[in-house]
Amino acid sequence: MTTLLLLLSLMTFKPIQPLTPPVDYNVHALIETHQHHTQRQDRLLTILNQKNPFHSTYDPNITLTIPIDDPYALDAVINRLHVLTHEHEPEDLVNLRTLDSTHPSQLLRIEAAQAFLQLKAAVLKDLNLTIEVRSGYRSFATQKRLFNQYALKDGIRLANTYSAFAGQSEHQSGLSMDVAEQGSSFLAFGSSLAYPYLQAHAYKYGFILRYPKDKSNITGYIYEPWHWRFVGVELATQLKEQGCTLDEWWIHSSK
Numbered sequence: 662m663t664t665l666l667l668l669l670s671l672m673t674f675k676p677i678q679p680l681t682p683p684v685d686y687n688v689h690a691l692i693e694t695h696q697h698h699t700q701r702q703d704r705l706l707t708i709l710n711q712k713n714p715f716h717s718t719y720d721p722n723i724t725l726t727i728p729i730d731d732p733y734a735l736d737a738v739i740n741r742l743h744v745l746t747h748e749h750e751p752e753d754l755v756n757l758r759t760l761d762s763t764h765p766s767q768l769l770r771i772e773a774a775q776a777f778l779q780l781k782a783a784v785l786k787d788l789n790l791t792i793e794v795r796s797g798y799r800s801f802a803t804q805k806r807l808f809n810q811y812a813l814k815d816g817i818r819l820a821n822t823y824s825a826f827a828g829q830s831e832h833q834s835g836l837s838m839d840v841a842e843q844g845s846s847f848l849a850f851g852s853s854l855a856y857p858y859l860q861a862h863a864y865k866y867g868f869i870l871r872y873p874k875d876k877s878n879i880t881g882y883i884y885e886p887w888h889w890r891f892v893g894v895e896l897a898t899q900l901k902e903q904g905c906t907l908d909e910w911w912i913h914s915s916k
């Protein structure tokens with residue numbers, strides 16, 4: 662049965678749409694640095710030659726991107742449409758370790774860092790579990806390097822379902838974080854007892870689950886129980902009450 666479903670899904674796979682990348686993206690240079698051309702890398706080159714760096718959920722009618730008015734705004738929407746420039750690096754980044762000596766070295770904007778440590782304290786008090794930020798701020802260059810690694814492993818289209826192009830990642834804002842239970846992979850966070858706790862209480866500290874399970878067609882990314890975004894208590898409460906994503910909120914807001 663599973664094989665049949667797989668065959669059916671392959672047969673209905675959408676043809677590749679030609680698109681222009683929204684940011685300078687030199688995967689060719691990356692591939693040239695690799696000594697051995699595997700079959701997978703050859704396939705990747707073929708896709709690149711067809712100028713199709715996007716996942717099929719990306720709207721082929723949208724080839725333009727919108728610069729973000731205020732990248733410091735707590736409600737700044739950062740996604741495939743709204744991109745950060747390569748120069749953007751928040752000036753108020755702080756290392757969580759300087760605020761909490763037990764926390765691993767990770768950067769966040771000060772307001773998000775303080776809120777996370779309050780949430781961490783609440784989880785410890787109520788569940789006797791320790792959570793931590795496994796990946797906070799990532800620069801444009803770091804994101805580019807990271808995406809390149811994923812793209813070489815899985816191909817650009819698949820990689821872009823779980824990893825963003827540089828400029829399109831919320832991690833560059835310093836307001837997003839991949840959360841893990843201490844001693845576990847962040848990929849396992851969905852099965853941690855801390856996860857339902859965050860789902861119920863994180864909004865009180867200003868955090869939202871950015872890529873929920875049933876919203877992949879809107880966010881463009883797979884369900885990521887580990888990825889939380891700081892938007893401030895007021896907006897987090899509003900989004901929680903309305904059950905909508907930041908992308909949906911933007912559509913209905915005047916921004």
Ligand SMILES: [Zn+2]
Nearest residue numbers: 832838839888
């Ligand atoms: Zn993330």
